[in-house]
Amino acid sequence: MAIKVKRSYRFAVRSSMIIALFAAVILYGLQWYTEAVNYSVLVLFILVLFSFSFALLQVRIEKFIYRRIKKIYDDVALLESSSLASDPITTDMRTLTAEIEKFAQDKKIEIDTLKIREEYRKDFLGNVSHELKTPLFTVQGYILTLLDGAMDDPKIRKKYLERAEKGVDRLIYIVKDLDLITKLEVGDLNLELARFNVIELIQSVFDLLEMKASKKEITLMFDMDYPEPIYVFGDEEKIQQVLTNLLVNSIKYGHVNGTTEVSVENLIKNKVIVRVTDNGEGVAAQNIPRLFERFYRVDKSGSRKEGGSGLGLSIVKHIIEAHGEKIYIESVEDLGSEFSFTLEKSTEEIDVNL
Numbered sequence: 001m002a003i004k005v006k007r008s009y010r011f012a013v014r015s016s017m018i019i020a021l022f023a024a025v026i027l028y029g030l031q032w033y034t035e036a037v038n039y040s041v042l043v044l045f046i047l048v049l050f051s052f053s054f055a056l057l058q059v060r061i062e063k064f065i066y067r068r069i070k071k072i073y074d075d076v077a078l079l080e081s082s083s084l085a086s087d088p089i090t091t092d093m094r095t096l097t098a099e100i101e102k103f104a105q106d107k108k109i110e111i112d113t114l115k116i117r118e119e120y121r122k123d124f125l126g127n128v129s130h131e132l133k134t135p136l137f138t139v140q141g142y143i144l145t146l147l148d149g150a151m152d153d154p155k156i157r158k159k160y161l162e163r164a165e166k167g168v169d170r171l172i173y174i175v176k177d178l179d180l181i182t183k184l185e186v187g188d189l190n191l192e193l194a195r196f197n198v199i200e201l202i203q204s205v206f207d208l209l210e211m212k213a214s215k216k217e218i219t220l221m222f223d224m225d226y227p228e229p230i231y232v233f234g235d236e237e238k239i240q241q242v243l244t245n246l247l248v249n250s251i252k253y254g255h256v257n258g259t260t261e262v263s264v265e266n267l268i269k270n271k272v273i274v275r276v277t278d279n280g281e282g283v284a285a286q287n288i289p290r291l292f293e294r295f296y297r298v299d300k301s302g303s304r305k306e307g308g309s310g311l312g313l314s315i316v317k318h319i320i321e322a323h324g325e326k327i328y329i330e331s332v333e334d335l336g337s338e339f340s341f342t343l344e345k346s347t348e349e350i351d352v353n354l
Contacts, residue, residue, distance in 0.1 A: 012061060016053035020046045131174055131295060131310060139167040177311040181294065184318035191322060195346040196236040197229040198274065202262050205243045209251065218254045220247065223263035223277075230264050232272060233346040238319045245312040246276045246339050253337075254280035267342060275340040283331040291329060292317040316341075 024046045142164040151157040183189040199222075206220045213220050232239075243262075250260040260278045267273040283291065290296045295310040320327045320341045331337035 012054050012057040015057050016050045019053045020050035023049050128178070128295070132171065135167040135170040135174075139164045139171075142167070174311075177315060181311055181315050181318060184315065184322060187322075189322065191235040191238060193233060193235055195231050195233055196239075198232045198239070198264055198272070198343065199226045199230050201236060201240055202243060202264075202274075205240060205247060208244065209247050212248070213251050213260070216251060216254060217257050218251050219259045221259060221261055223261050223275075226264065230272060231346040232343040234323050234343055235319075238322075239343070242316050242319050242341065243274075243276070245316050249312055249339075250276060250278040250280060250337070254278050266345075270345050271342050272345055273340050273342050275338055277336065277338040279336040282333040282335050282337055283329075284333045288329060288331060292327075 024042060027045055028042055142160040146157060146160055150160060180189070202222070209220060247260060247262075254260060258279050260276065263275045263277070265273050265275070292313050294314045296314075316339075317327055323343070325342045325344070327339065327341040329337065329339050
């Protein structure tokens with residue numbers, strides 16, 4: 001640690017002046033009393049006493065105060081990230097006090113952040129453990145049952161192996177989502193940006209989820225006819241995953257004979273906004289801020305019956321933010337929800353420049 005001494009002479013100057021003036025008043029009083037006032041001697045006495053007092057006080061300050069302040073800096077230097085430890089050492093009390101207060105405030109913020117992260121880490125590990133435990137125990141139970149003799153019956157063997165396979169599929173699904181969200185969070189996911197027709201992409205997602213929606217008699221639809229294509233710029237595969245996750249979520253929490261409507265609207269000159277609106281269960285206001293957290297579930301029991309990794313909305317948020325775009329949610333309990341996100345519009349001119 002480079003040490004530079006920032007000397008403050010104000011204390012020594014003021015103290016020396018007080019000592020010199022006090023002594024000068026006494027000397028003047030003695031001269032006046034003896035009726036032998038000599039102003040030249042008086043001035044010289046003041047200057048000499050001031051100089052001596054100043055030098056003495058400054059040396060004492062350097063020897064005692066600076067030594068103790070330096071120890072504070074040395075102790076703080078143990079925290080290598082500290083901005084205080086890298087600053088020049090100062091003996092000015094006002095500056096030192098301000099630096100210490102700032103240092104303490106920064107450390108308080110750092111400690112509070114670490115506490116929040118620690119709680120988040122505990123919640124995350126607990127959630128991961130819970131999500132993996134259910135399918136693992138399911139698969140283990142079927143395998144143990146087969147080993148105990150059930151595999152001798154062809155019908156039971158086939159049924160249990162099929163159920164075990166579903167448990168393994170769910171494990172793979174969770175692990176894949178965990179891998180994806182980890183890459184998204186650390187910025188390790190390369191987006192393959194290109195120009196594509198978002199209307200065509202939405203229709204393809206409708207086709208993929210048609211069977212799933214029909215089981216709950218939910219209709220997937222556009223808000224209007226889109227005779228012309230709407231071209232946007234982004235990673236088509238990742239945006240498809242965003243739409244799939246949002247629509248699956250809408251179906252999962254939708255009412256029987258409900259609807260899920262998708263619209264694409266111009267937002268500003270170079271942006272469009274895609275809205276996914278349903279008339280399902282909706283979300284209570286107090287739960288909305290946490291919807292994009294990993295493994296957060298509004299209805300702990302109901303959502304598990306529908307499956308899923310609990311990472312869908314978190315993945316959606318990270319993909320949209322990786323595109324430099326925004327995602328929004330509006331929801332009213334028992335009335336429905338609307339998820340919307342922005343995308344960059346693409347034109348032939350923009351595509352040529354790329």
